Amino acid sequence: MIGRLTAALSRGRAGLMLAVQAGLAAGLAWFVAHDLFGRPMPFFAPIAAVIALGSSVGQRLRRTTELVAGVAAGIGLGDGIILLIGAGPVQIGVIVLLAVLLATAAGGGAPLIVQSASSAVLVATLTSTTGQLWTRFLDALVGGGIALVVMTVLLPLNPLTVVRRAADPALRAFTGGLYDAAAGLADADASVVRAAVERLRAAEGTFAAFSAAIDAARENVAFAPARWRTRGALAQYVEGSAQLTYALRNVRVLLRRAQTAIEDREPIPDVLPVSVRHLGDAVELLRQEWDRGDEPVGARQQALRAVTESGRAYQAGVGYSGGVVVAQTRTTVADLLRATGIEYAEATRQVRDAIGWRGRPHGARRKPGRSGSMPS
Incomplete structure (x- = not known):
């Protein structure tokens, strides 16, 4: 009550x-x-x-x-x-x-x-x-x-307030889903990972509200002179919202593959749940840094830490689905970096450096791990 x-x-x-x-x-x-x-x-x-x-x-x-x-x-x-x-x-x-x-x-x-x-x-x-x-x-x-x-x-609405109020539940739901999935991966519990996928699917509604708030903020800033001073602070949300939606979709693909890996009894290296946990930390840091109006440095570092950990799964040994999880982690991290304001080419370079592929040609193939991992 x-x-x-x-x-x-x-x-x-x-x-x-x-x-x-x-x-x-x-x-x-x-x-x-x-x-x-x-x-x-x-x-x-x-x-x-x-x-x-x-x-x-x-x-x-x-x-x-x-x-x-x-x-x-x-x-x-x-x-x-x-x-x-x-x-x-x-x-x-x-x-x-x-x-x-x-x-x-x-x-x-x-x-x-x-x-x-x-x-x-x-x-x-x-x-x-x-x-x-x-x-x-x-x-x-x-x-x-x-x-x-x-x-x-x-009486113009404060666009920052509107956007922050909509972004907060969206990013919290994203973070919670990643944390749940990390726990399920660590315990090799497919049902927990499946529930995390459903939680992230349900989070699409909060992301739709986030997008609507972005539209409202653009309108307020465009037509309300009293709110023009908020343009700089709003830029982080406006420029990053689409990339976060892409990241959410990629994470759902990642987790469905993680669920398949568990169900097929593929090896699950300890670094994989750690990597997913770092993704959740990155989204949570992004929420906090955007809310304070800070440069999202912490979110970038945590996202790159996630891709570094996932790259170590090749040495530990992963199966087919595990290799897809690693590949989707790289894609998700690139989306998160772009959400923080980094351009596509630079985000791709940082992901390659973090996974240890610096200087390798883009088409190069990594040798399979002990379990025949599939590089991407």
């Missing part, structure tokens, strides 16, 4: 800023439309403001544009069809059909489709006041505009 209450409070705290933004935008939208423009009942202005702010953080400019365009398209279609063929149930069906088709063909999202259809219905059903319905377009314009002013000038 206490855990649920704590989680609820945490979610409430996370949504507080958005709630304040929406409340302020709704009040301002009504004031501008009612008091400044003289609209007697501008009900759609605050609705448009709330929709623009809350429908999809990170794409608010596009959604606001779609909102206003949808209203205009629906009203235009409704008026045109009623002028040509009159009003009635058939006309309502035709108007909505065309409005949805037009919005979909234009590549619009849900706001454009919904607003086109609903505006067309209003025109078709309230033909006696069709001329006044163009004020709904003004309401949408006022509400959307006020929402943009609130989110970019009056």
Whole structure:
């Protein structure tokens, strides 16, 4: 019970800023439309403001544009069809059909489709006041505009806070999965490794939220002058998020091969679970260093330590799947290095140096280990 209450409070705290933004935008939208423009009942202005702010953080400019365009398209279609063929149930069906088709063909999202259809219905059903319905377009314009002013000038979200809040659970889940897998490898327990793979598969949802937060941060930094000073600190997250997603996918391949190696009773050198543990340490250090805004030096060192340990597995002796684990470790470490800001060529060089391949041609082959390991 206490855990649920704590989680609820945490979610409430996370949504507080958005709630304040929406409340302020709704009040301002009504004031501008009612008091400044003289609209007697501008009900759609605050609705448009709330929709623009809350429908999809990170794409608010596009959604606001779609909102206003949808209203205009629906009203235009409704008026045109009623002028040509009159009003009635058939006309309502035709108007909505065309409005949805037009919005979909234009590549619009849900706001454009919904607003086109609903505006067309209003025109078709309230033909006696069709001329006044163009004020709904003004309401949408006022509400959307006020929402943009609130989110970019009056109360812009702190993009660093948004990104850190999303990155933390993603990186913690990544780290936890690697630690679990290292323990399973050390004990030669395939079920533990399998559970770690499932845990990392489930972590894709947190990484999707991380990517959405990156989009929101880009939007805030681009349109909110008060947040321009955060651009430097955000660069680490923005430039590294895609590489972390690649690393997560490579680790899942790595662990599935590790599970196969255990099930096939291949030799599992002690250095392999140590290597996976170092990968987990690297991701955890990356989370901490990004959170502090530091250069991720510790994460780089730990990642290279992981590839060094994995390289020793060849001397200890690995089977086919074990060789794939070593190869995937190298690929994962290269992804992690790139996530820390290192360019591709330099990341590849550092991985080769760490595994002891400095100066070897790229196509060179390592001799098989005692168990016929497969180099890559």
